[in-house]
Amino acid sequence: MRPTWTSHPHPEHAPRARSNKGRRAGNYVLHLRQQSPIMVQKLVFVTGNANKLKEVRQILADGQPIELNAIDLDLPEIQGTTQEVAIEKCKRAAEVIGGPCITEDTALCFEALNGLPGPYIKFFLRELGHDGLNRMLAGFPSKAAWALCTFAYCAGPGSAPVLFEGRTDGRIVPARGQGKFGWDPVFEAEDTGKTYAEMEPEQKNKLSHRYRAVDKLRTYLLSLEGQ
Ligand SMILES: O=P(O)(O)OP(=O)(O)OP(=O)(O)OC[C@H]1O[C@@H](n2cnc3c(O)ncnc32)[C@H](O)[C@@H]1O
Numbered sequence: 001m002r003p004t005w006t007s008h009p010h011p012e013h014a015p016r017a018r019s020n021k022g023r024r025a026g027n028y029v030l031h032l033r034q035q036s037p038i039m040v041q042k043l044v045f046v047t048g049n050a051n052k053l054k055e056v057r058q059i060l061a062d063g064q065p066i067e068l069n070a071i072d073l074d075l076p077e078i079q080g081t082t083q084e085v086a087i088e089k090c091k092r093a094a095e096v097i098g099g100p101c102i103t104e105d106t107a108l109c110f111e112a113l114n115g116l117p118g119p120y121i122k123f124f125l126r127e128l129g130h131d132g133l134n135r136m137l138a139g140f141p142s143k144a145a146w147a148l149c150t151f152a153y154c155a156g157p158g159s160a161p162v163l164f165e166g167r168t169d170g171r172i173v174p175a176r177g178q179g180k181f182g183w184d185p186v187f188e189a190e191d192t193g194k195t196y197a198e199m200e201p202e203q204k205n206k207l208s209h210r211y212r213a214v215d216k217l218r219t220y221l222l223s224l225e226g227q
């Protein structure tokens with residue numbers, strides 16, 4: 001099953017897509033500006049993370065129109081490599097939805113720990129906080145780290161998900177900047193001298209792990225348009 005492509009008036013004049021009021025918080029609609037009439041790609045983004053959605057919206061803002069209905073489903077995130085985690089989550093999401101969808105998983109990998117915490121960063125951040133993430137590396141000379149974003153696209157139940165990865169290198173530092181999103185204050189991106197939290201959204205969204213993955217996903221989705 002492919003994502004639906006429909007002729008749609010200019011988003012500013014278009015009716016908003018229906019929200020899924022019965023579900024948990026995290027229902028969003030993404031409308032992107034383009035000349036009218038336009039072809040709008042409708043796709044479900046399964047995530048419970050409002051910050052992820054906000055960034056994806058900002059990253060896609062100048063591109064091809066994509067109407068993205070984001071819904072929050074309680075999906076199992078298995079143990080394994082970032083790719084295994086992404087594939088299983090997306091497969092399950094497509095089964096629950098009964099159609100095409102995308103999911104996203106973000107890992108924060110410490111060089112000194114051979115890539116851990118990786119896909120388990122959410123739990124390390126929750127239990128240890130920014131200071132704890134720094135202290136984990138106290139006994140190691142290298143503070144190098146990389147942020148890894150893995151988007152998965154699944155065409156529908158039974159289809160194999162396709163992955164799109166984006167990586168940004170940097171290092172773990174004591175928290176700096178406004179900490180509105182996860183581990184942003186402790187990740188200093190290479191060659192910038194700034195943590196993600198010290199950057200304007202425009203700067204983060206031009207070099208982030210998420211930007212690099214979304215860019216590949218967008219190219220792939222557009223390639224499906226003509227098929
Ligand atoms: O519903 P999903 O999409 O899974 O959302 P999530 O919040 O559970 O997200 P992940 O499973 O991918 O866990 C990644 C963790 O890293 C955090 N995170 C993700 N992207 C980030 C970014 O760009 N900057 C800082 N923290 C980020 C996020 O808040 C989580 O704590």
Ligand SMILES: [Mg+2]
Nearest residue numbers: 048077105122
């Ligand atoms: Mg998650």
